[in-house]
Amino acid sequence: MIINLLSDTVTKPTPDMQKAMWAAEVGDDVFREDPTVNALEAKCAALFGHEAALFCPSGTMTNQIALKVHTRPLDEVICDEMSHIYQYEVGGYAFHSGIGVNLLRGENGILDGPMVEAAIKPRQDWLPKSSLVVIENTCNKGGGGIYPMENIRAIRQVCKKHGMALHLDGARIFNAMVETGDSPKDIGAEVDSISICLSKGLGAPVGSVLVGNQAFIAEARRVRKAMGGGMRQAGYLAAAGIYALDHHVERLRDDHAHARQLATALSELNWVENIRPVQTNIVIFDLKAPLTAAEILQQLLQKGVKASAFGPRTIRFVTHLDVGAEMVGRAVEALRDVRG
Numbered sequence: 001m002i003i004n005l006l007s008d009t010v011t012k013p014t015p016d017m018q019k020a021m022w023a024a025e026v027g028d029d030v031f032r033e034d035p036t037v038n039a040l041e042a043k044c045a046a047l048f049g050h051e052a053a054l055f056c057p058s059g060t061m062t063n064q065i066a067l068k069v070h071t072r073p074l075d076e077v078i079c080d081e082m083s084h085i086y087q088y089e090v091g092g093y094a095f096h097s098g099i100g101v102n103l104l105r106g107e108n109g110i111l112d113g114p115m116v117e118a119a120i121k122p123r124q125d126w127l128p129k130s131s132l133v134v135i136e137n138t139c140n141k142g143g144g145g146i147y148p149m150e151n152i153r154a155i156r157q158v159c160k161k162h163g164m165a166l167h168l169d170g171a172r173i174f175n176a177m178v179e180t181g182d183s184p185k186d187i188g189a190e191v192d193s194i195s196i197c198l199s200k201g202l203g204a205p206v207g208s209v210l211v212g213n214q215a216f217i218a219e220a221r222r223v224r225k226a227m228g229g230g231m232r233q234a235g236y237l238a239a240a241g242i243y244a245l246d247h248h249v250e251r252l253r254d255d256h257a258h259a260r261q262l263a264t265a266l267s268e269l270n271w272v273e274n275i276r277p278v279q280t281n282i283v284i285f286d287l288k289a290p291l292t293a294a295e296i297l298q299q300l301l302q303k304g305v306k307a308s309a310f311g312p313r314t315i316r317f318v319t320h321l322d323v324g325a326e327m328v329g330r331a332v333e334a335l336r337d338v339r340g
């Protein structure tokens with residue numbers, strides 16, 4: 001069987017999750033008549049200490065809705081150059097919201113308060129208005145790094161001082177929280193909105209939740225409809241999300257242990273140039289020139305391991321629910337067999 005380290009998005013619902021999905025009570029969510037979607041939204045809002053939440057088809061949509069609701073055309077969003085909203089959302093910030101990006105180079109995708117403050121543009125007629133900061137926890141392209149709570153608090157203070165909003169792309173926020181022990185409420189208290197992905201480490205097949213205050217979510221609901229994201233009997237999917245939140249959070253530690261195991265194996269290989277610090281379920285490493293990611297990925301695939309390139313000489317492994325201990329052992333063997 002192929003060991004699929006492409007992403008933690010590749011998981012299939014477990015038998016128990018499937019049971020929960022089929023048992024869901026559903027209704028038309030555009031009329032707000034789906035009790036399971038309502039329950040998922042209420043659960044997420046309460047968890048992070050916010051007033052309301054909105055279930056959406058993807059993390060791209062929850063992020064893009066947040067950008068749209070927090071900004072106006074001709075504004076700009078301040079974020080790290082590695083941010084998903086900049087790198088992998090098709091330039092949607094410009095398309096949907098008519099805004100620009102003010103890119104910073106943090107430490108593996110992690111920003112701090114002074115950096116953000118220094119980037120805020122003065123209010124001039126000829127400059128974009130810096131109205132929003134987006135942070136990503138964990139930071140995907142940074143190698144799954146965790147945002148220290150003090151950085152989040154410092155950025156929050158800067159945002160408050162300058163009348164800016166702070167959005168958290170929390171696609172993998174539970175991976176961060178199981179490591180740090182920070183509570184969802186601690187994190188929720190520091191940001192205006194959060195995008196949580198159910199379909200990554202948590203193992204649900206589809207769905208993300210946007211969390212914020214009543215007024216923000218009311219507007220977000222309208223934008224979701226405009227983007228075509230108003231779903232009908234979505235309770236079948238929301239049930240998977242509820243199941244994931246109840247059963248798949250603590251086990252994320254296993255994924256992190258597996259990622260560390262892969263990183264240890266990589267550190268012993270002479271064709272690996274360097275490995276980004278591994279804190280959660282993502283392992284990003286660079287290859288020694290002239291090796292290319294395509295060559296190594298091809299060899300790995302022949303040995304039953306699938307992964308993706310994150311640059312011409314950069315590879316990413318992501319561990320998840322469908323990669324057990326035995327598979328990790330086999331992946332380590334495959335890595336040792338690669339001709340570098």
Ligand code: TLP
Nearest residue numbers: 007058059060061084088136140169171
């Ligand atoms: N990330 C995907 C790819 O797009 C790179 C992956 O395989 O990791 N925020 C973050 C931090 C993400 O990593 C992703 C997906 C999203 C948002 C978007 O979520 P979806 O795929 O549900 O639109």
